[in-house]
Amino acid sequence: MIKTIKHMALSAALSFPLTASAQHQDSLFIRKMYDQALTNGKSYEQLRYLTGRIGARLSGSPQAAAAVEWARQEMEQMGLDRVYLQEVMVPHWVRGDKEHAAIVNSSISPSREVNVLALGGSVATPANGLTAEVVEVKSLDELKKLGKRKVQGKIVFFNRGFDQTHIHTNRAYGGAVDQRASGPSEAARLGAVGVVVRSMASNTDDFPHTGGLRYAEDAPKIPAVAISTKGADLLSNLLREDAKLQFHMRLNPQWLPDVLSYNVIGELKGSEKPEEIIVVGGHLDSWDIGEGAHDDGTGCVQSMEVLRLLKAMGYKPKRTIRAVMFMNEENGLRGGTKYAQVAKQQGERHIAAIESDNGGFTPRGFGITAPNEPVFQKLFSWKQLLAPYGLHDIERGGGGADIGPLKDDRVALIGFRPDTQRYFDIHHTANDTFDKVNKRELELGGASMAALVYLLDKYGL
């Protein structure tokens, strides 16, 4: 809160570097791009295809391959200067078909099935499953304090929910996700046999939320599942009555050999400074449930829409502008890593990278990790051109997982910030489907990113 007020004061203090005439011209140009997006936007119908005809597309899956080919064809049809695939080997984890969990052997309740999803990357249970007593904790610290004696042979149940007092739900997610990422290995170090994690969710319902775990190399790998928020509440309530109840879980996921896949890249070549590159991107892979609509089909179609809008306006960029559909954000980040490696090898100079990976909701602003203060101030000075479209949150901090590896002392990393209220209701669930996306919200997002790309291209950084 204090941070925001400080930015408002900064805004007032700044003298804007743009002349009145340039401002007027930019304002008109941006207005026309929004008009184009709102009346003739293509991203909603593109998303309908990606989510409905291809669907969930975890790295290594046939659907991920279909998504690559789809993105390539879509960009080929746009008449860009160049469309190409960038090879990247991706991990290949498959969920299996035996996911099942239940609360059993409770003295006060009959057996109750509960909705779970294996965490992405989890190892399997024994074929007949795993049954053990449960120890509930709210944090990694609380777990460590329990020590081996109380954890050995048990299933650890991480049950810290979202802190709902955050106005932006991504902060609540950030405050809870260590349980999912590090919980399994921390529990394993103390002799636990399995892990159940409360879904990383802003609401209460029956949908479990999957997501990646990170096994430490020096700890045993134990199976781990996310339980729905309602399931977590039930388990916690029953445990309070009967600490000896048991949890049963059965999973048969598998790690298969790595698969050749691709980042898909479309490019408009710069006319004056082609060596300066501006990237706008999202990730093409998704978890293997739902349709990967908000995560991150929306980021992909918005990124393509940026190039389409600039072309539709007849705009000839000075700098090179790329839309990048990254592969494997969800369980490896191999695509983002590869893109940055190649850029470095080829001595490419990226001036800015914008990532859309927070859902396709109403645009609220951009979060900026600038290489230095003048670059931040320059970006911030454009706020007056963006605020009429509801882009008030032009703030420090942000970027994205896929563009993160590009970080150096020259590039501005920028995260597109849509409204966050609904995102973590559906994130990583079977509920992340096309019908949750609103056409106008989606198209406004593409236009917002295009507006920023236009300013980045015209004025540089």
Next chain:
Amino acid sequence: MIKTIKHMALSAALSFPLTASAQHQDSLFIRKMYDQALTNGKSYEQLRYLTGRIGARLSGSPQAAAAVEWARQEMEQMGLDRVYLQEVMVPHWVRGDKEHAAIVNSSISPSREVNVLALGGSVATPANGLTAEVVEVKSLDELKKLGKRKVQGKIVFFNRGFDQTHIHTNRAYGGAVDQRASGPSEAARLGAVGVVVRSMASNTDDFPHTGGLRYAEDAPKIPAVAISTKGADLLSNLLREDAKLQFHMRLNPQWLPDVLSYNVIGELKGSEKPEEIIVVGGHLDSWDIGEGAHDDGTGCVQSMEVLRLLKAMGYKPKRTIRAVMFMNEENGLRGGTKYAQVAKQQGERHIAAIESDNGGFTPRGFGITAPNEPVFQKLFSWKQLLAPYGLHDIERGGGGADIGPLKDDRVALIGFRPDTQRYFDIHHTANDTFDKVNKRELELGGASMAALVYLLDKYGL
């Protein structure tokens, strides 16, 4: 756009009247109210009951009576200083059970049923329906230019859609709604026998949107329906091929005698200036389809939540604060009119009235119709306390239908402004149901209104 930039400049130029210490205190108080709303908010569960157990509640219906009793009981349980009903006679229109429409006698298509809803207040067709050729127009002006010769005996089809280039969809609604409100009588003056209006919608689907029409006293009353946007596109396309096709519509709505109903009012009495009244309200009635969730169940439960939050904080208001659930906003405005009449008769002094009747989506700000410039500036100076919660749009203009009749030279009329992108997808349709409401968005709205009421109460106007 220009207006917004002007306001930003004003913001920078203002020296804020609050001392740093008062600001800090207010900032903490407001933060705690948001915490309370986000962790312990009651409005979502209240809305679940109103929409799910009572449902659609057009004025004069048994459900409207149930909603009155529900609101009274809810506020009684809150331990307010006073809860009372204010009598108001309301119109009683019922839709009937014979709604049907089809495109018939086309030389290029078999008969096609289309989805329509009688406009609220429409008269019936003859018992067997009405079949006539169709004349399509985009505006009242275009209709007038056609003149009697081309309109006589026909059904007029108003087919001007939303202007999607508006960033706020309420402006697009405002730009289209004359067709629905005045179209039937304008068509009747030229001898038309019926009216079909393209739904006032921001999206394209099969749901027709009803809404009130206003019959002029000096024109024949002809039946009028809203057609879904997909139906409108179909009809327009078929007309282009065959201008002689006919439209068939059958309706049997009825006007019944007026019914005694009520505004429901809950009050916290002011401790220092009880004679100065601050109102926060929504409307209890809804159209007779769907569940009246976003229109305007959300405004009702948010208004009650304002009082609950202030009480939960242990706050003792200086001024009198009222939550008013107005009756009959949708087809008569009798409740809003009556409330203002009684206030005037009793010499009550309202300093501000806030209305929530634009849906329960993420809060974006408030629209203000101030009695004079210093009052606007005072309200605007509070923006720094509200912006951390996403309330950036503190702008001139706005209010609401129900509080409109309170307008005098002293009262500030304030419309709560949530995000508008999704509202007109569902407004006045069978699709306006509880599942479209997000808990956090709803509770943030109540807290936002509570924050403004707190400042109004503490500092006056």
